[in-house]
Amino acid sequence: xxxxxxxxxxxxxxxxxxxxxxxxxxxxxxxxxxxxxxxxxxxxxxxxxxxxxxxxxxxxxxxxxxxxxxxxxxxxxxxxxxxxxxxxxxxxxxxxxxxxxxxxxxxxxxxxxxxxxxxxxxxxxxxxxxxxxxxxxxxxxxxxxxxxxxxxxxxxxxxxxxxxxxxxxxxxxxxxxxxxxxxxx
Numbered sequence: 001x002x003x004x005x006x007x008x009x010x011x012x013x014x015x016x017x018x019x020x021x022x023x024x025x026x027x028x029x030x031x032x033x034x035x036x037x038x039x040x041x042x043x044x045x046x047x048x049x050x051x052x053x054x055x056x057x058x059x060x061x062x063x064x065x066x067x068x069x070x071x072x073x074x075x076x077x078x079x080x081x082x083x084x085x086x087x088x089x090x091x092x093x094x095x096x097x098x099x100x101x102x103x104x105x106x107x108x109x110x111x112x113x114x115x116x117x118x119x120x121x122x123x124x125x126x127x128x129x130x131x132x133x134x135x136x137x138x139x140x141x142x143x144x145x146x147x148x149x150x151x152x153x154x155x156x157x158x159x160x161x162x163x164x165x166x167x168x169x170x171x172x173x174x175x176x177x178x179x180x181x182x183x184x185x
Contacts, residue, residue, distance in 0.1 A: 001127035001181070002033045004078035005106070006088045010038030010067035012051035012156050012163075013084040017106055017170050019060030024178035028185050032127075035078075037070040039091045044068075048156060054167035072096050080131045082106045082177070085151040101135040108150040109134060110173035113180050115141040121184075130184045 003021065007014035014036035022034045045067040047055075052062035068074070075081065075096035081103040083089040092103050104112075112134050120137060124130050144150060155166040 001031065001079045002035065002077055003080045003082065003181075004074065005034075005036040005082050005084075006039065006070055006075075006092055007036075007084035007152075008038055008040050008088070008154060009045070009156065010036055010041035010069075011045060011048040013152055013154065013166065013170060014038060015047050015062065015065045015067075016051050016055045016058075016060060016167060017082060017084075017174055019055045019062055019065070020058045020171055020174045021178055023059035023061070024175055025182060028182050031185055032181065035074070036065075037068050037074050039070050039088055041067040041069045050160060050163045051155065051167070054163050057164075058167060058171045070095065075099055078102065079128055080104075080109075082109055084154070086147065102131050104134070104138070105150045106152060106170060106173045106177075108138070110176040111144075111150065112138045112141045113176050121180075124184050126184055127181055130180055 005014035005017040018034045018036040022029050025032060047062050047065040055062045072095045075092045081092050081099055083105050086105055089103050089105055093100050121133060124133050152169050153166055155163045
């Protein structure tokens with residue numbers, strides 16, 4: 001299963017999400033290809049050091065990350081796309097319309113998973129089935145009062161406290177996603 005994280009520059013949020021998901025998948029990680037890309041990324045740029053520090057704090061391995069620009073091929077190859085913001089999801093869907101049902105913000109996917117009952121996931125036995133089921137049931141889960149609550153702020157060039165808060169938000173959402181993916185592996 002191929003999981004793609006998307007943010008703007010592929011310097012902070014998306015690489016952190018990918019690295020922390022890989023760490024949280026633990027021994028199941030080899031069954032997944034976890035990648036990241038950015039809607040305005042400059043290919044080859046290194047990860048922001050403050051974000052890399054947060055990734056390490058949450059168990060991720062940022063060494064060797066290089067930013068890459070999101071293309072239709074990258075978006076279209078993903079089985080699950082997790083974006084930092086709703087605007088990134090819109091960009092993904094614009095590039096690869098067939099990904100619509102497989103694209104969510106990170107926080108939206110985790111929010112829907114958290115709201116589901118065990119019976120809602122009965123019979124789900126693969127990552128692809130999990131994504132399809134969450135897509136089908138996302139409309140039955142109450143949306144946040146403020147739609148922006150499904151977004152993750154951009155911490156780039158902001159304070160250490162902002163980086164820590166954003167990392168904790170991503171880490172919490174990714175923990176939910178990792179648990180769900182491991183359960184259906």
